[in-house]
Amino acid sequence: MSSCNTQERGFALPEGDIELGKATYTRLACNACHSISGIEWQGENDGLRIQLGGEVSTQKSYGELVTSVINPSHKIAWIYKEDASTAEGLSKMKNYNEVMTVQELIDLVAFLQSEYKVTAPATDYHPYLY
Template identity: 70%
Template sequence: MSGKNKTLSNLSNYLLVFILFCGGLLISSCNEDARGFTLPVGDIEKGKATYKRLSCNECHSISGIEWKGGSDTLNIQLGGEVSIKKSYGDLVTSVINPSHKIAPSYKQKTSAEATNEGGLSKMKNYNEVMTVQELIDLVTFLQSEYKIKTQPTGYYPYQY
């Protein structure tokens, strides 16, 4: 093996070790407290019933469920075609801590519609009203309402 090839081989070995080290560092920095957290499988129909019972349709709309909000109510669309599906964790967080992340499109609406004076979500706190099983079923129902819409890439396969 020539000196130049040996140098390139050593350099690529060092680069590989560096990449593996960085990857290990990245993985080890993940949140240890969240590791292994999962909830049992929910029931879509029971989740739909919970959605209606808690009157979620006074502020949120989902296809196939009658809208109960007034003309002055903020109508937040849930479900439908999206490019990235809402994760189970995102939906659980949105239900139990709605002020955690308020969508930019709702922040643009007048603050009186989407948030209170402190900038927090106007969504009611259901943490003491809903059982854990109802939360599981509700989130399972909500997640089932989202459909992935693939975006066209502009790339087409070769035609022979």
């Protein structure tokens, strides 16, 4: 087990402002590597273009989203592994921890969370076919 105890229950952020979060997203140039509906992707032609938002089967909790932003190497989704991580297994995502304010983080997460739409997971239903 890891010796540091940084995974806490009872973690709660104050409510963020979705519009401010959207502005922060562009100001911090998240769109250099990500596409999200309504904000143009501005990466390089052969660069990273990782989709954020859209349909998911379970809601991304803000704990997960905060982690993705301030500790991106914690858990790298397997679908991105090849392009998105370095040979050492670290995320290629830029580190913002020295430049982002806590308020910016709160608003960004509110914005990101609003971009995910939960769709019911597929039911395992097999109609009879004759």
